[in-house]
Amino acid sequence: MENKKVSRRRFVSSGGIAATAAALASFTRVALQATPYFSAQRRKPNIIVILADDYGWGSSHCYGAPATLKTPNLDRLAREGRRFTNAYAPSSVCSPTRYGIMTGRYDWRTRGDGGGVIGAAAPLQIETDRLTLASLCKGQGYRTAAFGKWHLGLQTPPGTDWNKPLTPGPRAIGFDYFFGIAANAWNGPHTFIENETLLGRIPGEDVKVMEDYSPSNYTKGIKEQYKTNYLMEAFTDKATDWIEKNSSESFFMYYAATAVHKPHDYHPRFTGSPFDRYGNFIEELDWCVGQILEQLDRLKLADNTLVIFTSDNGGVIFQGDPEIKYAMDAGLAINGPLRGGKHSEWEGGFREPFLVRWPGKVPAGTVSDQVICLTDILATLACVLDVPLPNGNAEDSFNAWRLFTEENPGLPIRDHVIMHAANSTYAIRMGDWKLVERKAPRQNELYNIKEDVKEAKNIIAANADRAAQMQKLLSEARDRGYTRPGAGK
Numbered sequence: 362m363e364n365k366k367v368s369r370r371r372f373v374s375s376g377g378i379a380a381t382a383a384a385l386a387s388f389t390r391v392a393l394q395a396t397p398y399f400s401a402q403r404r405k406p407n408i409i410v411i412l413a414d415d416y417g418w419g420s421s422h423c424y425g426a427p428a429t430l431k432t433p434n435l436d437r438l439a440r441e442g443r444r445f446t447n448a449y450a451p452s453s454v455c456s457p458t459r460y461g462i463m464t465g466r467y468d469w470r471t472r473g474d475g476g477g478v479i480g481a482a483a484p485l486q487i488e489t490d491r492l493t494l495a496s497l498c499k500g501q502g503y504r505t506a507a508f509g510k511w512h513l514g515l516q517t518p519p520g521t522d523w524n525k526p527l528t529p530g531p532r533a534i535g536f537d538y539f540f541g542i543a544a545n546a547w548n549g550p551h552t553f554i555e556n557e558t559l560l561g562r563i564p565g566e567d568v569k570v571m572e573d574y575s576p577s578n579y580t581k582g583i584k585e586q587y588k589t590n591y592l593m594e595a596f597t598d599k600a601t602d603w604i605e606k607n608s609s610e611s612f613f614m615y616y617a618a619t620a621v622h623k624p625h626d627y628h629p630r631f632t633g634s635p636f637d638r639y640g641n642f643i644e645e646l647d648w649c650v651g652q653i654l655e656q657l658d659r660l661k662l663a664d665n666t667l668v669i670f671t672s673d674n675g676g677v678i679f680q681g682d683p684e685i686k687y688a689m690d691a692g693l694a695i696n697g698p699l700r701g702g703k704h705s706e707w708e709g710g711f712r713e714p715f716l717v718r719w720p721g722k723v724p725a726g727t728v729s730d731q732v733i734c735l736t737d738i739l740a741t742l743a744c745v746l747d748v749p750l751p752n753g754n755a756e757d758s759f760n761a762w763r764l765f766t767e768e769n770p771g772l773p774i775r776d777h778v779i780m781h782a783a784n785s786t787y788a789i790r791m792g793d794w795k796l797v798e799r800k801a802p803r804q805n806e807l808y809n810i811k812e813d814v815k816e817a818k819n820i821i822a823a824n825a826d827r828a829a830q831m832q833k834l835l836s837e838a839r840d841r842g843y844t845r846p847g848a849g850k
């Protein structure tokens with residue numbers, strides 16, 4: 362491995378608040394990355410990554426939501442594992458973050474500065490020769506599957522022809538099996554996809570999405586559109602069945618929920634949340650997480666399974682959506698105390714709930730304030746599997762294994778994280794500071810987000826040197842093509 366071995370003892374002894382503060386102040390010091398200490402494990406662990414959609418930092422009880430919002434299963438993950446408070450999505454919208462999670466690389470390195478989501482019929486966004494979470498695990502003999510919302514594109518440019526096999530897709534980047542939908546619930550073709558096959562087609566008829574991918578569209582050539590209220594249940598049934606059928610081998614499962622992205626269409630048995638439809642949908646998401654955890658319990662797999670729960674971007678706080686407005690008026694701070702939400706360049710767009718559970722490995726009931734990025738999952742799993750990361754891959758992925766497992770916080774694993782908003786604004790966090798890069802004629806902004814979590818006070822004038830240093834690092838990181846040391850080709 363390229364990373365120098367550092368003993369667990371040394372990390373523990375170097376931990377503590379003073380060491381962390383000194384490291385943050387110095388900007389550039391980053392701890393050497395650890396190698397796994399369980400390589401004698403009898404069987405490699407199962408790995409489950411659960412990705413919620415548009416699920417805000419403050420939208421579960423374990424992240425400060427009122428107890429009247431019922432999230433017992435997410436709370437259970439926090440109680441039995443570690444809760445991160447400074448986990449960042451690389452983008453404040455869907456597809457770019459999904460690319461980042463899957464590849465450990467910032468999406469703008471491949472797609473440019475556009476920043477927005479891809480269309481529902483976009484071609485596959487991930488290069489098929491690139492290391493992904495799935496291909497990493499598959500390469501180690503894992504069974505691999507993806508369930509739920511894909512939204513990473515299917516087929517090749519110029520985009521998806523629904524009348525042809527849907528390849529390349531998930532199975533071209535390392536998944537053995539896929540069951541889910543192409544993009545958002547309202548997007549055509551309004552029917553499930555299994556592997557490369559669009560299900561429910563009318564024989565002899567062409568499939569045609571009518572027409573503009575808006576909430577009112579529909580699809581010709583399929584027998585019956587799926588009912589959006591039952592999507593989450595369908596994904597969960599398939600996922601829990603798959604776990605059972607594949608539990609004789611180590612497995613990797615990526616479960617991408619459609620909750621709590623609109624439409625807020627939940628199973629009718631979820632009723633009565635004081636936050637109305639939005640709250641009911643959150644409670645269904647929580648229930649689905651619980652189904653997966655219960656399946657692990659039933660099969661006695663929980664002790665050898667790493668479970669990660671997070672979200673692709675912050676929650677929507679658009680007051681023009683009456684269901685969102687109702688929940689907020691009823692007292693739900695969707696993104697906790699953070700400013701802004703989905704799409705934005707503010708913390709509410711990027712900072713995500715991030716829960717990690719692995720009994721016996723991840724200390725139960727603990728909290729980490731360390732900065733991590735969702736792109737770090739790939740390098741961390743590579744550490745878990747003891748696989749060196751090849752150059753030219755996982756370019757923005759830092760191994761967070763130490764932060765998952767150590768009792769003491771220790772030094773940061775990364776000295777900065779870059780964020781990219783839907784309007785193509787970049788921001789960079791270093792230590793407690795966040796620089797928002799503005800295009801002329803606007804001026805850059807600097808916030809101390811530890812002291813000013815709401816990003817209310819731009820203090821760039823008094824900290825011009827720091828801002829210039831951060832701007833330089835941001836520009837260099839963009840130009841260089843990678844941020845993980847040694848990741849260049």
Ligand SMILES: [Ca+2]
Binds near residue numbers: 454673674
């Ligand atoms: Ca999303």
